[in-house]
Amino acid sequence: MDARIGFRNTKSILFKSVIIFFAFVITIPLIIVLLYIIKQGITQVNWHFLTGVPKPPGEKGGGIANALLGSFIMVMMASIVAIPVGMLAGIYLSENPRTKLAYYAGLCVDILQGVPSIVVGIVIYVWAVKPFGGFSAIAGSIALALMMLPIIIRSTEQTLKLLPDSLKEAALSLGVPYHRVILKVIVPCGFAGILSGITLSIARIIGETAPLLFTALGNRFLSTNITGQMESLPHVIYNYATSPYDDWHDLAWGASFILLLFVLTLNIITKLLTRKWKIQL
Amino acid sequence: MENTIVKAENYNSYFGDNHVVKDVNISINKNEVIAVMGPSGCGKTTFLRGINRMHELIPGATSKGKILLDGENVYDMNAIYVRYKIGMVFQRPNPFPNLSIYENVVAGYMLNGIKVSKADKDAIVERSLTSAALWKEVKDSLHKKGTFLSGGQQQRLCIARAIAMQPELILFDEPTSALDPISTSSVEALFHELKANYTLIIVTHNMQQAARVSDRTAFFYMGELVEFDDTKQMFTNPKDQRTQNYITGRFS
Numbered sequence: 001m002d003a004r005i006g007f008r009n010t011k012s013i014l015f016k017s018v019i020i021f022f023a024f025v026i027t028i029p030l031i032i033v034l035l036y037i038i039k040q041g042i043t044q045v046n047w048h049f050l051t052g053v054p055k056p057p058g059e060k061g062g063g064i065a066n067a068l069l070g071s072f073i074m075v076m077m078a079s080i081v082a083i084p085v086g087m088l089a090g091i092y093l094s095e096n097p098r099t100k101l102a103y104y105a106g107l108c109v110d111i112l113q114g115v116p117s118i119v120v121g122i123v124i125y126v127w128a129v130k131p132f133g134g135f136s137a138i139a140g141s142i143a144l145a146l147m148m149l150p151i152i153i154r155s156t157e158q159t160l161k162l163l164p165d166s167l168k169e170a171a172l173s174l175g176v177p178y179h180r181v182i183l184k185v186i187v188p189c190g191f192a193g194i195l196s197g198i199t200l201s202i203a204r205i206i207g208e209t210a211p212l213l214f215t216a217l218g219n220r221f222l223s224t225n226i227t228g229q230m231e232s233l234p235h236v237i238y239n240y241a242t243s244p245y246d247d248w249h250d251l252a253w254g255a256s257f258i259l260l261l262f263v264l265t266l267n268i269i270t271k272l273l274t275r276k277w278k279i280q281l
Numbered sequence: 282m283e284n285t286i287v288k289a290e291n292y293n294s295y296f297g298d299n300h301v302v303k304d305v306n307i308s309i310n311k312n313e314v315i316a317v318m319g320p321s322g323c324g325k326t327t328f329l330r331g332i333n334r335m336h337e338l339i340p341g342a343t344s345k346g347k348i349l350l351d352g353e354n355v356y357d358m359n360a361i362y363v364r365y366k367i368g369m370v371f372q373r374p375n376p377f378p379n380l381s382i383y384e385n386v387v388a389g390y391m392l393n394g395i396k397v398s399k400a401d402k403d404a405i406v407e408r409s410l411t412s413a414a415l416w417k418e419v420k421d422s423l424h425k426k427g428t429f430l431s432g433g434q435q436q437r438l439c440i441a442r443a444i445a446m447q448p449e450l451i452l453f454d455e456p457t458s459a460l461d462p463i464s465t466s467s468v469e470a471l472f473h474e475l476k477a478n479y480t481l482i483i484v485t486h487n488m489q490q491a492a493r494v495s496d497r498t499a500f501f502y503m504g505e506l507v508e509f510d511d512t513k514q515m516f517t518n519p520k521d522q523r524t525q526n527y528i529t530g531r532f533s
Binding site for chain 1: 333335338340361362363364365366368369371373375376377378379388389391392393394426428429439442443446
């Protein structure tokens with residue numbers, strides 16, 4: 001009997017060691033990628049790199065200001081559309097989970113989330129690039145907004161579903177009209193969760209190249225014209241990295257580093273904000 | 282009658298095809314404490330939620346008949362206005378977790394977008410918390426979140442929130458069932474004081490509580506209002522056999 005208990009203990013210890021080992025193993029690729037990009041990219045980053053625009057091939061230097069500005073403009077435009085629409089749809093799904101509309105809308109959200117980003121790009125190309133005769137930042141923003149929507153809808157829905165019904169009843173019993181119950185009680189109580197969904201969706205789309213290849217394409221000059229072509233961070237990386245020039249490859253690493261920095265910062269901000277605004281129920 | 286505040290006339294409630302409250306006729310006077318008791322599933326909570334039209338918020342829930350508030354049928358009034366006029370306290374304390382104690386008390390004004398001056402708000406908060414016997418305990422932490430309070434304090438905060446709207450009538454849905462005995466007695470003590478200014482209808486499945494706090498008691502069984510009488514009378518000399526059985530513990 002003693003031997004058998006000893007054997008069981010050994011099995012437990014073995015099992016624990018295995019899960020700890022793999023938990024550790026999965027962090028290795030991430031750390032390697034991070035370190036490599038930092039090592040390659042950090043040397044490229046200087047004032048000129050952040051404020052300059054690309055130089056013609058053969059000339060030294062060049063920056064990514066056009067890509068930074070372009071990414072910023074397109075992510076902003078996408079957010080302005082996707083955040084309110086996504087939140088409202090998410091509120092509907094969490095408030096009316098048993099309706100037919102909620103069922104089909106939910107299904108569409110799941111499918112939209114699974115659509116490959118390049119397919120989103122092609123579809124927007126057909127809808128918003130071809131009819132208007134050229135690539136544009138607007139088309140790029142539409143593609144990005146489409147990719148943000150499912151994330152925002154689902155995170156809003158999941159967050160609000162976790163709130164107890166008693167909260168809504170408390171407000172309704174005070175004679176508060178439904179729209180005020182939602183806007184003044186339900187949404188503020190779920191704010192941390194909704195916000196983390198929004199920042200995660202931004203972190204997701206800021207690195208998307210495929211939908212922009214067919215829509216905003218790219219622009220070698222600093223541009224704020226949203227009806228024309230516009231550069232973006234992932235696209236500038238793609239362009240520099242696939243070029244035949246070594247110094248352009250270095251610029252691609254620099255841009256990758258900046259992009260990575262954005263995504264990491266967004267994730268950290270999300271964590272901090274959700275902790276700060278987390279509401280104790 | 283001049284003194285009547287709530288009157289139900291042939292009131293029925295349904296959940297889909299399930300007939301939960303059957304043909305209830307009851308008349309409740311001003312400044313009375315009414316206990317509504319009965320076994321689980323007898324329709325007492327459903328009846329209570331019919332009075333301020335919270336019942337109909339549940340999908341598939343419907344009702345028939347009249348409930349008169351000061352002589353006016355609440356089902357002919359705007360539901361939002363009815364709920365605004367009638368206070369309600371729930372089974373579990375449900376202060377708004379995103380608001381401070383102070384904001385919770387004036388939530389009825391804030392959430393409805395009613396403009397109230399700072400001085401008036403201060404007065405409402407102090408008066409309501411004092412009436413709810415909570416002022417002394419929280420007056421130094423008014424701007425902390427309401428959810429930091431103990432369960433009993435939270436429930437009294439919810440009572441203060443209802444009082445702040447100056448309703449004539451406050452509905453209590455098993456207000457102490459989630460509280461410990463000490464918090465329960467503090468809430469019960471409150472009922473006696475609130476009686477002076479408000480009419481209280483208290484749903485409870487606790488007979489002793491009904492006996493302790495109420496002037497008159499309504500006994501519900503299987504959706505029917507079996508007996509409605511003076512609390513003393515009902516507990517000492519019930520008229521209906523079913524009431525007798527319930528009180529003597531033959532079923533619960």
